[in-house]
Amino acid sequence: MISEEEVRHVADLARLGLTDEEVERMSGQLGAILDSIEKIGELDLDEVQPTANPLNLTNVLRSDEPRRELSREEALSVAPEATEELFTVPRID
Amino acid sequence: MPAELQGLTAYELAERIRGGGVSAREATEAALDRIEEVEDDINAFVTRTPEIALEKAGRIDGRLRNGGLNLWECVPMAVKDVLSTRGVRTTCGSRILEDFEPLYDASALVNFGEDRIMVGKTNCDEFAMGSSNENSAYGPVHNPWDLDGVPGGSSGGSAAAVAAGEGWWALGTDTGGSVRQPAALCGIVGLKPTYGRVSRYGLIAFASSLDQIGPMTRDVRDAALLLQAIAGHDPRDSTSANVEVPDYLAGLEDGVSGLRVGVVTELTQNEGISPGVREATEKAARELAAAGAEVGEVSLPHSEYGLPAYYIIAPAEVSSNLARFDGVRYGHRVPAGGVHEMYRATREEGFGDEVKRRIMLGTYSLSSGYYEAYYAQAQKVRTKIIEDFRAAYARYDVLLTPTAPTVAFGIGTKVDDPLEMYAQDICSVPASLAGVPAISVPGGLSDGLPVGVQLMGDHFTEPTLLRAARALEKATGFHFEARPR
Numbered sequence: 055m056i057s058e059e060e061v062r063h064v065a066d067l068a069r070l071g072l073t074d075e076e077v078e079r080m081s082g083q084l085g086a087i088l089d090s091i092e093k094i095g096e097l098d099l100d101e102v103q104p105t106a107n108p109l110n111l112t113n114v115l116r117s118d119e120p121r122r123e124l125s126r127e128e129a130l131s132v133a134p135e136a137t138e139e140l141f142t143v144p145r146i147d
Numbered sequence: 148m149p150a151e152l153q154g155l156t157a158y159e160l161a162e163r164i165r166g167g168g169v170s171a172r173e174a175t176e177a178a179l180d181r182i183e184e185v186e187d188d189i190n191a192f193v194t195r196t197p198e199i200a201l202e203k204a205g206r207i208d209g210r211l212r213n214g215g216l217n218l219w220e221c222v223p224m225a226v227k228d229v230l231s232t233r234g235v236r237t238t239c240g241s242r243i244l245e246d247f248e249p250l251y252d253a254s255a256l257v258n259f260g261e262d263r264i265m266v267g268k269t270n271c272d273e274f275a276m277g278s279s280n281e282n283s284a285y286g287p288v289h290n291p292w293d294l295d296g297v298p299g300g301s302s303g304g305s306a307a308a309v310a311a312g313e314g315w316w317a318l319g320t321d322t323g324g325s326v327r328q329p330a331a332l333c334g335i336v337g338l339k340p341t342y343g344r345v346s347r348y349g350l351i352a353f354a355s356s357l358d359q360i361g362p363m364t365r366d367v368r369d370a371a372l373l374l375q376a377i378a379g380h381d382p383r384d385s386t387s388a389n390v391e392v393p394d395y396l397a398g399l400e401d402g403v404s405g406l407r408v409g410v411v412t413e414l415t416q417n418e419g420i421s422p423g424v425r426e427a428t429e430k431a432a433r434e435l436a437a438a439g440a441e442v443g444e445v446s447l448p449h450s451e452y453g454l455p456a457y458y459i460i461a462p463a464e465v466s467s468n469l470a471r472f473d474g475v476r477y478g479h480r481v482p483a484g485g486v487h488e489m490y491r492a493t494r495e496e497g498f499g500d501e502v503k504r505r506i507m508l509g510t511y512s513l514s515s516g517y518y519e520a521y522y523a524q525a526q527k528v529r530t531k532i533i534e535d536f537r538a539a540y541a542r543y544d545v546l547l548t549p550t551a552p553t554v555a556f557g558i559g560t561k562v563d564d565p566l567e568m569y570a571q572d573i574c575s576v577p578a579s580l581a582g583v584p585a586i587s588v589p590g591g592l593s594d595g596l597p598v599g600v601q602l603m604g605d606h607f608t609e610p611t612l613l614r615a616a617r618a619l620e621k622a623t624g625f626h627f628e629a630r631p632r
Binding site for chain 1: 247248249250251342343356382385386388449451452455456458459466470473474475476477478479480482483484485486487488489490491492494495496498503504506507508510511514520521523524525526527528529530531533565566569580581582583606
């Protein structure tokens with residue numbers, strides 16, 4: 055179990071609205087999932103390097119040349135709300 | 148669909164079209180008729196695109212006269228609804244993208260060809276998260292072999308469309324098994340290529356270090372042909388591999404004489420594997436041996452940690468990737484007085500249960516105080532799993548396991564227990580974490596339902612992997628037949 059307070063805190067970090075019923079359910083389910091994944095803590099891996107990418111790619115570079123990308127008009131065309139030039143959002147609180 | 152066309156593989160159909168025996172338009176009409184006939188029962192498609200398909204088929208027929216057509220271009224295809232298609236709505240199985248029409252095409256589709264005959268966008272678990280296709284905002288997909296059963300997931304719509312003969316092949320995506328497990332449960336072939344083999348540009352991201360687009364097909368030769376169509380380096384995806392694309396059809400029929408096949412002990416003898424699935428895997432090992440392979444047993448000692456490591460890494464990447472769905476630039480928005488309330492309300496209404504669960508899990512495991520114990524540790528487990536594979540490939544060319552622990556289960560039977568659902572991925576996540584290619588091939592029936600066996604190869608050894616899979620498919624005497632009849 056993780057506490058409902060903790061669930062609400064994490065939901066807030068994720069900007070995710072949850073109903074009271076979801077918070078209660080999530081508390082039990084996340085607790086059970088976390089219990090099962092804690093198994094990896096058994097391993098002593100202090101000396102092991104982490105893997106972020108299976109091909110171990112690092113610093114893929116390309117030349118910095120302009121090319122045709124989406125126009126502003128195209129990019130704004132799929133927005134829920136926009137002016138001719140900008141995405142619009144409600145008041146920043 | 149005329150039985151004559153329904154009985155062909157994609158490769159055979161393409162040859163028939165190129166030889167003038169049937170037109171691309173006739174083949175496309177046949178696929179659209181079959182979709183019309185069975186979709187009420189299957190629900191494999193979120194969006195059907197018959198007009199586009201027929202228009203493109205006309206172009207293909209026109210180009211046939213001039214030559215220079217790639218074989219794969221002749222065959223209609225279905226595309227999982229997480230791949231961006233310009234001007235054709237792309238929902239990711241989510242309400243939050245219900246009306247979203249992308250501004251560009253995924254590179255894999257561009258590689259396939261401008262005149263691709265796309266019959267529609269296939270249903271899937273929301274943002275490709277799930278193993279049963281029950282997490283779709285557009286309703287569950289029904290397994291063509293048993294309409295009360297799940298098709299697997301997350302590429303359940305693509306798998307069911309192929310199995311039901313609603314066309315000849317489809318593209319899926321695989322993060323922890325989402326091409327292979329539904330292929331297994333629907334009795335078709337599903338290939339997850341090496342990480343980086345196929346560009347992810349335009350694939351709406353679930354877990355970026357794991358996601359790969361892959362073919363879902365009637366047989367192994369079709370998988371080779373469809374991989375040929377989509378593979379290749381892409382400057383637009385910095386994780387795509389700058390490795391030459393070989394000819395996947397050359398050598399495909401060369402057999403397995405002398406090929407070293409290791410049966411993975413932990414994943415075959417695991418108590419979670421149902422007896423029928425284990426038996427099918429052991430039978431596949433015997434058949435490969437009879438076909439000339441050197442078959443032995445091999446250990447992947449950290450495989451039991453694969454599932455927990457995956458269920459830390461994938462949700463962590465989810466919590467980051469899905470932050471983009473905030474009601475600002477695209478997709479659904481719930482109006483509110485302030486921007487934070489708008490984010491919260493949009494995401495509450497737009498996302499379903501499993502996506503919320505994974506965002507929460509990922510945010511939790513990345514949050515202050517937990518990062519080291521969960522995410523950092525899981526990344527180290529990933530290193531150990533890669534080392535396991537490296538040791539195994541020093542002795543074997545190809546590894547054999549079941550694809551999924553069970554055959555198709557009933558719709559609704561596992562939805563309330565996320566852990567039981569996650570256990571579906573036990574055999575498929577190790578290859579995902581290691582980034583190696585893996586393929587599911589039909590391995591017979593258990594309780595009247597299809598079983599898949601999985602072969603895994605080393606990075607970029609798809610030619611060897613496909614050759615082994617082709618030999619296995621021949622040895623099992625497998626022959627595709629569309630269902631329901």
